[in-house]
Amino acid sequence: MDRQKSFENTQPTLYLVPTPIGNLQEMTPRAITILKSVAYIACEDTRTSRPLLQHFGIDTKTLAYHNFNEEQSCKGIIKLLEEGHDVALISDAGYPLVSDPGQVLVNEVSKLGYNVVPISGCNAMLNALVASGLIVQPFVFIGFLDSNTTQREKTLMEYKDLPMTMIFYEAPHRINKTLASMLKILGDRRCCLARELTKKHEEFIRGQLSELCTLEGLKGEMVIVVEGQQKIKEINDEDIIEALQQQLAIGLSKKDAIKLVSKQLNINKNKVYDLSNDL
DSSP states (O other): OOOOOTTSSOOOEEEEOOBOSSOGGGOOHHHHHHHHHSSEEEESOHHHHHHHHHHTTOOOEEEEOOTTSHHHHHHHHHHHHHTTOOEEEEOSSBOTTSSSSOHHHHHHHHHTTOEEEEOOOOOHHHHHHHHSSSOOSSEEEEEEOOSSHHHHHHHHHHHTTOOSEEEEEEOGGGHHHHHHHHHHHHOSOEEEEEESTTSTTOEEEEEEHHHHTTOOOOOSOEEEEEOOOOOOOOOOHHHHHHHHHHHHHTTOOHHHHHHHHHHHHTOOHHHHHHHHTTO
């Protein structure tokens, strides 16, 4: 068992610092203070991070930490911690580790007993979820699906029966293929596509998957929020009788009420007719 009391020890610290996903005003004062105070900032791409750091007057030394050099960079960062330096990890935009590099580093650093301290801040997944209009909790974050259609649909099959809201990331050039795969595997569910979050052209498109599949020319990074598998309620005789009574109460003839209830509940018309004789 490992217990980390972040502010009650003198161990060097790895800070996980989120950066704006579009709107620079969402950079928090604490994030800026941390990035100025650490000895090094590990960036997913130093070229991408440079303008952000310059904007906030942060001149801390940077080093690259990305998917292609993760093992080597991880060793380098651990060496810096061993030397007593604090290090901050940032991604190009959003929260480190959430569909971004950092998992290997956090595992190794925490295993060695150094502090791993998260800083609150930007996260596209949560922005999209709370504004989606779908049930917020419970939810499951899945992230990017495979670009290969066969593998993508195989993965969706693994999640299709989950009862909780699902959240995916997707790039604009694959959005239509991904939505088509979702419609094919998950069925026509309610969903919300959020794009350009926190930017001038921020947009939330809410509707059925079949409706979103008709969209064209969408740009920007995408977050897709899809409702979970809904439990199919078993229809009993009392439900059918209650539905018939409701239709008769608003003035429908018995014949029309039977026809409508049969269609609404997807019940054989003869079954509904037999139960109507009990009214």
